Amino acid sequence: MTDMQDKAQDKLAESTQALPQSTAAQQSDNVAHALAGAGGGLLSMAVTYPLITLSTRAQVESKRAQLSTLDAARRIVNREGIAGLYAGLDSALFGISVTNFVYYYWYEWTRSFFEKAAVKAGRASMKLTTVESMLAGALAGSATVLITNPIWVVNTRMTARKSQSNDAVLPGGAPAKQPSTLSTLLALIRDEGPLRLWTGVMPALVLVINPILQYTVFEQMKQYLEKRRRVTPKDAFYLGALGKLLATSITYPYITVKSRMHVASKDGPRDDMLTTFRRIIREEGYTGLYGGIGPKVTQSVITAACLFAFKDVLYAYTVQARKKLARA
16 A cells, blocks of 8 residues: 555656646646545545534524433434435535635635745745735635535535424334425525525634644645655655644534524524624533534544545546647
8 A cells, every 4th residue: 555655655746747837737737636535535435434424414403402422322223224325315415515626726726826935035935924824825715715615505404404204203103205406406495485595604614723724734844754754655644634623613503503503494583603603602601612523623624534534545646647748
């Protein structure tokens, strides 16, 4: 496995060095990063999705209704079968692919902009400073939120749905068929209007700080390590996990608020972000903001670690495939 990782890293280094510094080449390189990020996110999401289901349901339920992670998993399996742990998986895979593609494209575009500015300014190093890393993350994250928020509203609705028919199913009985992603989307637009697809966008924009913290920690630790030796996919795995652990732990209350706003029905309260914060604290205490944090942190750390490890390898192969197509 180590030899394969080393070869992948060698290919990555050679491919990157071989790229001309033209606008067309930079555009192509941005797309390669975006495709690698989308692929890495898709693989990571597929592996960890049951943890997302458990954390999302805990986020949208009141403190009184919450169970332990293991009990919640058993309840879902007993009531809905194993498939219940994968409710909304199709929309999540589509969403993470689009989200990561958009994010990595804009992040790499912004990074190249700062690197070119550093060259023009005569700076000794082209490496991004901490402030530049944060700005790149903020721009990429904001663009991603505005474009992909409807996907995550639909996904949260599907993941957190509570079917009365499922609650009433007798032991051994078959649960009712759950709605598809498309039917959920159409029903939401029909019953609540298209603007509901952008509900929760404010806490989502605040949550842009999550990838900013994650990638800033990752980039700075990676640069520190690069001064001593070559960074391997194994290193990227651990650095990505550490960055995501810190970012998710800090921003989790906003994740809870966003999920509550996503599932608010047309007949229920349509509170803004601050009102939702106050209502959760008033009714459930501060611990209500951290419902499901255990499975969420676990899922986020595993996903981020896998994503960074997958992305480096996928990027290398994407560049190689592009070069082969160019020579054909």
